[in-house]
Structure formats: structure tokens, C-alpha cells
Amino acid sequence: MDYIYELKMKVRDYECDLQGIVNNANYQHYLEHTRHEFLSSTGVSFATLHEQGVDPVVARINMAFKTPLKSGDEFVSKLAMKKEGIKYVFYQDIFRASDNKVAIKAVVETVCVVNGRLSDSELFDNVFAPYLDHE
Numbered sequence: 290m291d292y293i294y295e296l297k298m299k300v301r302d303y304e305c306d307l308q309g310i311v312n313n314a315n316y317q318h319y320l321e322h323t324r325h326e327f328l329s330s331t332g333v334s335f336a337t338l339h340e341q342g343v344d345p346v347v348a349r350i351n352m353a354f355k356t357p358l359k360s361g362d363e364f365v366s367k368l369a370m371k372k373e374g375i376k377y378v379f380y381q382d383i384f385r386a387s388d389n390k391v392a393i394k395a396v397v398e399t400v401c402v403v404n405g406r407l408s409d410s411e412l413f414d415n416v417f418a419p420y421l422d423h424e
Contacts, residue, residue, distance in 0.1 A: 290380060292367040293420045294327040297386070300362045310357035316393050317350065320381050323366040324397070331416050342404040343412065348376065349398040355391040358383075364392060372421055375409045376400055 298319060306312040325335050328345075338344065358364055363386040370379050379397040384390065401410040 290367075290369050290382070292369050292382075294323070294330065295365050295367045296323045296326050297363065297365050298322070300358050300360050300364070302360045305360050308357075310359055311392075313352075313354065316352060316354075316383065316395070319364075319366055319383060320350075320352075320379075320395055320397060321347075323368055323381060324379060324399075327368055328416075333412075333416055338412075343410065344402045345377075345399050345410075345413070346402055347397055348400045350395060351397075352393055352395045354393055356385060358385060358392050362387070370417065370420060372414075372417070373398075375407070377413065377417065 300311055304311050304315040304318075328335055335345075364383050365386055366381065366383045368379055368381050370377055372378070377399045379395075379399065381395045381397060383392040383395075385392050401408055401413060403410065
């Protein structure tokens with residue numbers, strides 16, 4: 290996969306469950322943080338968008354857990370994307386840094402709500418244009 294963005298992070302103790310591995314719900318936080326940082330890297334502020342009535346939201350998420358992360362593990366969250374109709378689909382994979390093993394593979398479908406209504410977003414079309422395949 291041709292990733293367009295990656296972010297390095299580290300597991301914190303409180304993100305782990307009794308088994309000593311990252312609780313499944315925390316992976317969604319990692320994925321969301323990666324998308325927000327990617328958006329920020331394009332010069333767009335998630336908070337500013339909201340103030341303007343533009344809210345990108347998750348419509349569907351599919352996660353496949355492969356190798357558990359543990360406290361102190363460093364990992365790299367990688368992202369690729371494509372557009373399907375009005376949806377932006379993010380392909381997000383997390384790799385444990387020590388051995389590059391896949392921890393999780395996820396597909397996140399997002400849509401845009403503009404002033405309370407589901408809508409295509411010209412702003413995102415323009416911002417994301419350099420990152421999309423134009424076949």
C-alpha cells in the first residue's frame with residue numbers, strides 16, 4: 290500500500306487492560322489522532338472546520354486486530370486514502386516499531402456534514418486532491 294502519512298506514537302500504561310495489552314477501544318483513538326494530525330499537516334484545523342459548520346465524521350469503521358501492543362511499545366500509524374462518492378475512505382495500519390509487525394489493519398469511512406446536512410465538501414476535495422490517485 291502507498292501510504293501518504295505516518296505518525297509515530299508510544300503506548301501509555303493506562304491504555305492497557307488487565308491482560309497487559311492495549312484495550313481495543315484505544316486503537317480507535319490512535320486512528321483518529323492520526324487522521325487529525327494528517328489533516329493538520331495539510332494546513333487545515335479540525336476545530337476551525339467545526340467553527341465554520343463543517344464536520345467530518347466517521348460513518349463506518351472496520352478493524353482487524355493482528356498483534357497486540359503492550360505498555361511502552363513504540364508504533365507507527367500509517368494512512369492511505371481514496372474517495373468513493375461523497376465518502377473519504379482511510380486505510381490505516383499500525384505497525385509495532387520494534388519488529389514492524391502489523392498490530393491492526395483498519396478501514397475508516399468518513400463523510401462530511403456541512404451545517405447539519407450530509408454533503409460533499411469542496412474544501413476537502415481541494416485539500417486532499419494531491420493525495421488521491423487520479424486514474
